[in-house]
Amino acid sequence: MAQGPFHGRHALVTGGTRGIGVAIARRLVAEGASVTILGRNAVRAETTAKEIGAAGFAAADVTDRDGLTGAIRAAEERLGGVEILVNNAGSAESSPFLKTPPEQFARMLSVNLDSVVTACHAVLPGMIAAGSGRIVNVASTAGLKGYRYVSAYVAAKHAVVGLTRALALETAESGVTVNAVCPGFADTDLVRESVARIREKTGRSDDEIVADMVRDNPQKRLIDPDEVADCVAWLCGGGARSVTGQSLAVAGGEVM
Template sequence: MAALPLHGHHALVTGGSRGIGVSIAKRLVGEGATVTILGRNQTRLEQVSHEIGAHGFVSADVTDRDALRAAISEAEDVHGGVAILVNNAGAAESAPFLKAPPDLFQRMLSVNLESVVTASQAVLPGMIAEGYGRIINIASTAGLKGYRYVSAYVAAKHAVVGLTRAMALETAEKGVTVNAICPGFADTDLLRASVERIVEKTGRAEAEVISEMVRDNPQKRLIEPEEIADTVAWLAGEGARSVTGQSIAIAGGEVM
């Protein structure tokens, strides 16, 4: 019986206990990878890990550099060096630019950009030593274009895309690929909670709120987390070994 495509590879997914991260981790388990999920809530991590058949979990706030490095080291002590890193953890806050305080920009850069830097620097030496590695950054269409009222988030995600391109050039001859995935609005529990808040605040219908969110998507629908997971699985596999430095939009044809 042939081994599954990612058999023997240790994959670590940050933000792996909810939303897109769960779908990614579940798909990588199905591809045969040894999967560790990383998040903040240990109870939820344990529950999700059991539900999807992950091989372990580690707890850390990705904005805490020392804690994140320690968690990755813990995962590697158990399952060996990380061969596939999915930098999925992130957050978005909104405010008009003129009302956005400096700490808002710092929070968005810390969770969306600096966590990617910390995690990637932790695993990359091992990848280079092995001559194999995949770093996959979950960015956003906000990394490819501008959106109103989320200037700090847009700036951070643009930075992730730029970082991806620079890292890809530095690792191109070392057996490591670095890519970004840029989803549009995805149908997750966090998005649904956001929709509920808008409905409560404005009295608008849920369908109207979602329709507004996807107005720039020619397919006029939310992106399914499984679609993002499919792309991660492809980028992690042997068939994408020549794909590096790319920012792949999953947005129903939205113009960037």
């Protein structure tokens, strides 16, 4: 494994302690990368890093610009410049638009968009100087289409897709690629926690709730986080050097 295709390359995954993030980190480790797990909770980040064999961990609230930049710099001091950046950290809040206050829009933009901007600002100069690098932003199908009752989240994820396209053009001649993956509802602990909350409020069965979540997915199933990780790994590999500015939906055909 140590001699895999990413051997010797420093990869940093934000939001890497659970769900899709840890699946991506685990896959990059398996491919030989020296992975830094970045999470908000230091104990959880350290524990996750040990469990999957990551090279290190860092703790930061991604909405804290200075804190996030400092954590990335500390990781680079330990393992060298970040050559693969996966911006996975994010969150979603739901409410009808007319009941969505400006503060909710600010929170959604901060965690889902501003964190990506901060991390890219931190690593892009080094990537450009080195003449190579991979940035993958974990967006969502909410970055490609609209959904009811999550207008702030949809706006933020659409912004991530737009940023991805703009950065891809600016870096096209530098050896750096910038892409996004856009999962639909995935089989993660966060989704399962959401299912549990809905069950407590409505009395509906888990199967009914999940069926409602995936009703727009032609395959009628939750996405396996490892499927997203496979997509990210491909985008980070040499075979995808001509793939940039793309937003790849991993959603069973929900978005075409």
